[in-house]
Amino acid sequence: MTTRDIDALFEHMTTKLDHQMEDEMEWIFSMLHEDTDRLEKVGMTLVDEFDVDLVTCELCDDNGKATGERVDLLISMVAALKPEEVRALSDRFAALAESEGVEYEGVACTDPLPEDFFDWLDLEEANWRLKHLADSGWPEGQPIPFIFAVECEDGAQAKKVGAAFEADGLDGKLGGVEVIDDSGDHEDAQGTGVAVQMEGLHDEAVLASAYAAVEGIVKEAGGRLLGVQFFGDEDEDGDDEG
Numbered sequence: 001m002t003t004r005d006i007d008a009l010f011e012h013m014t015t016k017l018d019h020q021m022e023d024e025m026e027w028i029f030s031m032l033h034e035d036t037d038r039l040e041k042v043g044m045t046l047v048d049e050f051d052v053d054l055v056t057c058e059l060c061d062d063n064g065k066a067t068g069e070r071v072d073l074l075i076s077m078v079a080a081l082k083p084e085e086v087r088a089l090s091d092r093f094a095a096l097a098e099s100e101g102v103e104y105e106g107v108a109c110t111d112p113l114p115e116d117f118f119d120w121l122d123l124e125e126a127n128w129r130l131k132h133l134a135d136s137g138w139p140e141g142q143p144i145p146f147i148f149a150v151e152c153e154d155g156a157q158a159k160k161v162g163a164a165f166e167a168d169g170l171d172g173k174l175g176g177v178e179v180i181d182d183s184g185d186h187e188d189a190q191g192t193g194v195a196v197q198m199e200g201l202h203d204e205a206v207l208a209s210a211y212a213a214v215e216g217i218v219k220e221a222g223g224r225l226l227g228v229q230f231f232g233d234e235d236e237d238g239d240d241e242g
Helices: 003-016 036-044 083-100 123-135 155-172 204-221
Strands: 025-033 051-060 066-079 103-110 146-151 174-182 191-198 224-229
Touching (some): 003 103, 025 036, 036 083, 123 204
Antiparallel strands (some): 146 224
């Protein structure tokens, strides 16, 4: 990415998106190479300064047929950076990539995660979450397990809801059902409910269909749907680098 590219990025942010220089953003610098071990080695040199993750992306042809995979190294930080600071970091990573024989792709930025990012999400919030994953480099169409949480009045209702999901199977996509009956008054009590895991995709239509199916089962069996959650590699510990 050239100096002109970075200047154009800031011009777009300040003139079109009302960005102020004191606003914090999540800055994501990326490298790629077919050798995952080589990328991991590069990432290990940066973990003391940045959040570092390896993300596997599926490659597809124009017809959507999978043709292979590639691995991206994502180097990220949340900060209020000035153009000259982004240019300096970009130059640093470009030089590092060249010295290590990997390809430097450039820099992107997105709004930082809110404090309640890991709360249960309704459908509208979950769609925003997918957009954030896309902005962070997680490609659309990639598998992402969906986890739904259902709150129940008591253990009997939780067992009923869990059994309903087991019987339905969610079109063969059901990954697991956990009935939770921990309604004690101790500090770490989880409450009473059901956690449902199913196969999902980074796709808004797939998410909407899954949400509607779960909602229907909960409405029929009882309980209250708290929402859904899912995580791309960059949200978890990935390859234990970040």
